[in-house]
Amino acid sequence: MARQARLGGGDPAREQCHLAAPGADVRRVVLTAVAATATVVALAGCSRVVTGEAVSIYADPFAVAGLPATDGPSGPRPDAPRAMLSIHGANGSDADALASSAISDLSAFWSTEYPAVFAGNFRPVTDLASWDPNVDGTGRFCGESTYGVVNAGYCTRDGSIGWDRTILLPTLTDTFGPMAVVMVIAHEYGHAIQHDSGLAGADSPTLVLEQQADCFAGAYMRYVAAGESNRFTLNTSDGLNAVMAAMVAVRDTDPSDPEAVHGNAFERITAFQTGFTLGARGCTEIDEAEVADRRAQLPRVFTQSGESGDMPVTEQSVGMIVDSLNTVFGLTQPPNVVYSGADTGCPDAAATEPVSYCPATRTIGVSMPELSDRGTPRDVGAAGGDVDELAVDIRGDFSAFGLVASRYALAVQQQDGYPLTEPSTALHTACLTGVWTASTAAGGTPALSPGDLDEAVSGLLTDGLMASDVDGETVPSGFARVDAYRAGVLGGPDVCTNRYG
Structure with missing residues (x-):
C-alpha cells in the first residue's frame, strides 16, 4: 500500500505471435501467453483446514462454483489412451505426451462446447510444435527460432500451438503438478477459439484477448473438475488451488510496463473463475468495456517507475x-x-x-x-x-x-x-x-x-x-x-x- 496511488496505462501493442521474443536468454521467460514456474509455500501455523457439512443454503462454503470441494487425484487418468498426434519436433518425452493428451482432450471439449456458443463448425488445432530452447538453430515456431524461448504459445499466422518441452513444461509439472501444464495448453487453445470464432477482432486489445483465454481455460478446467474428461481429473481443493497458484506466478508484475498485457494475479484469477463458474459463454462477455469496468478504481501503475508502493509495517x-x-x-x-x-x-x-x-x-x-x-x-x-x-x-x-x-x-x-x-x-x-x-x-x-x-x-x-x-x-x-x-x-x-x- 502507499500514501497515494495514481491510475494510468495505455493500450498494449498487438502481437502476431503469443510467445517469447526470439533470441531471449534461455533462462528468461518473456510472458506473452502463459508460461512460468513458481514455488507454492504454505505458511505453517497460521490457519487450519476444516471439514464438515455445509451451513449456508445460499453459498455452500464447501462448494466450488456449485461443485463439491473434493480431494483425491489430479492429473492424467491412469487408463487414458496415449494421444497419437503429429507434433513437429517432438521427441517422445513425457512433456510432449502430456501436452499431446491435453490437446486431444481440449479438442473433445470444444467439439461440443464450440457449437453451443459460436456459429459455424469447430476446427480442432492440428498444427503442433515442440522444442528444446537449449538447442540453437534446429527449432522454429511461428516463423521464428525457438532458441531461448522458455514459453508456450499460439501463433495467429498459421493457427499452431507450440511449447517448450525441456524447461517450461517439466518445471511446471514438478512445481504445480501436471494440471498446470494442461492449464497452459488450455489457455493457448483459447486463443485458437478466439480467432476461429471471430471473437478476436483486428482491433481487439491484447489484454482482452488474454483475459478471454484465461476464461476459456477456466471453462475447460470445470469440465475436468466435473468428471467429464476421459483423460484428466482435477480435485477442487489442492488440485484446483495449484492450478490457480500457477496463474498467480504468470501475472504481470509492473502494470506500467508496455509488455504487461495479461493482467495482474487478481485479474487473471478473476477471468479464470468467470470461465469456471459461467462456462465458455460467459467468456464471450469479456470485452474492452467489461475489463475497463472491472479495473475502474484499481491502480494499474506504480507511484514511480520501479516502486512497489510498500509501506513499512510498524x-x-x-x-x-x-x-x-x-x-x-x-x-x-x-x-x-x-x-x-x-x-x-x-x-x-x-x-x-x-x-x-x-x-x-x-x-x-x-x-x-x-x-x-x-x-x-x-x-x-x-x-x-x-x-x-x-x-x-x-x-x-x-x-x-x-x-x-x-x-x-x-x-x-x-x-x-x-x-x-x-x-x-x-x-x-x-x-x-x-x-x-x-x-x-x-x-x-x-x-x-x-x-x-x-x-x-x-x-x-x-x-x-x-x-x-x-x-x-x-x-x-x-x-x-x-x-x-x-x-x-x-x-x-x-x-x-x-x-x-
Whole structure:
C-alpha cells in the first residue's frame, strides 16, 4: 500500500505471435501467453483446514462454483489412451505426451462446447510444435527460432500451438503438478477459439484477448473438475488451488510496463473463475468495456517507475490501517489494538499468529515482529524473470495489512450478530476484507498499490488466514476463498451480506 496511488496505462501493442521474443536468454521467460514456474509455500501455523457439512443454503462454503470441494487425484487418468498426434519436433518425452493428451482432450471439449456458443463448425488445432530452447538453430515456431524461448504459445499466422518441452513444461509439472501444464495448453487453445470464432477482432486489445483465454481455460478446467474428461481429473481443493497458484506466478508484475498485457494475479484469477463458474459463454462477455469496468478504481501503475508502493509495517502504519477500517465500517464499538502479541489470553477464541481477534474483549492482538516479517517483500521473480526465481508466495505490506483487516472484519461480524466460528464466517471475513480493499483504491491514505491485490490472492491461496474464522480455521478451497474476497472488492458489502450473512 502507499500514501497515494495514481491510475494510468495505455493500450498494449498487438502481437502476431503469443510467445517469447526470439533470441531471449534461455533462462528468461518473456510472458506473452502463459508460461512460468513458481514455488507454492504454505505458511505453517497460521490457519487450519476444516471439514464438515455445509451451513449456508445460499453459498455452500464447501462448494466450488456449485461443485463439491473434493480431494483425491489430479492429473492424467491412469487408463487414458496415449494421444497419437503429429507434433513437429517432438521427441517422445513425457512433456510432449502430456501436452499431446491435453490437446486431444481440449479438442473433445470444444467439439461440443464450440457449437453451443459460436456459429459455424469447430476446427480442432492440428498444427503442433515442440522444442528444446537449449538447442540453437534446429527449432522454429511461428516463423521464428525457438532458441531461448522458455514459453508456450499460439501463433495467429498459421493457427499452431507450440511449447517448450525441456524447461517450461517439466518445471511446471514438478512445481504445480501436471494440471498446470494442461492449464497452459488450455489457455493457448483459447486463443485458437478466439480467432476461429471471430471473437478476436483486428482491433481487439491484447489484454482482452488474454483475459478471454484465461476464461476459456477456466471453462475447460470445470469440465475436468466435473468428471467429464476421459483423460484428466482435477480435485477442487489442492488440485484446483495449484492450478490457480500457477496463474498467480504468470501475472504481470509492473502494470506500467508496455509488455504487461495479461493482467495482474487478481485479474487473471478473476477471468479464470468467470470461465469456471459461467462456462465458455460467459467468456464471450469479456470485452474492452467489461475489463475497463472491472479495473475502474484499481491502480494499474506504480507511484514511480520501479516502486512497489510498500509501506513499512510498524505500529504507526498498522494504526493507520485500523483508522481506515474504522472509517469504512463505522463500528459503534471498534476494537482495541494491542501490540504486545497475538496471544492476548482470550477466553473465547484461539490465538492466530501474527494477528488475532478476541471477541470477549473486542481486541486485536498483534505480534509486530512476525507481522512485519509477513509484510516484507520476498526477493523473487515473476513473469519476465529467471524461471528458477518465480514464486507464488508473493509478499509485501498488504500481506500484513490484509491480515489486520481480516481480524477487524470479525469485529464487524460480531457487531452485526453473526457467528464467528462457522465455515461461512471464513468466507464472510474474506469478503469484508475485500470491501475494505476496494475503499483504499478510491484514494486517500492509505491507498491501494498495484501489487496489493496480488499479495492478497497469494495469501488466500497459500495460507488462508485472511479467509478464516476467529480461531483461524479456513475452508479447503482456495477458489472459494479468492472468490469471496473478489466479491467484496468488486461487489461491495451488500454482496457479502447476501452471500455469507
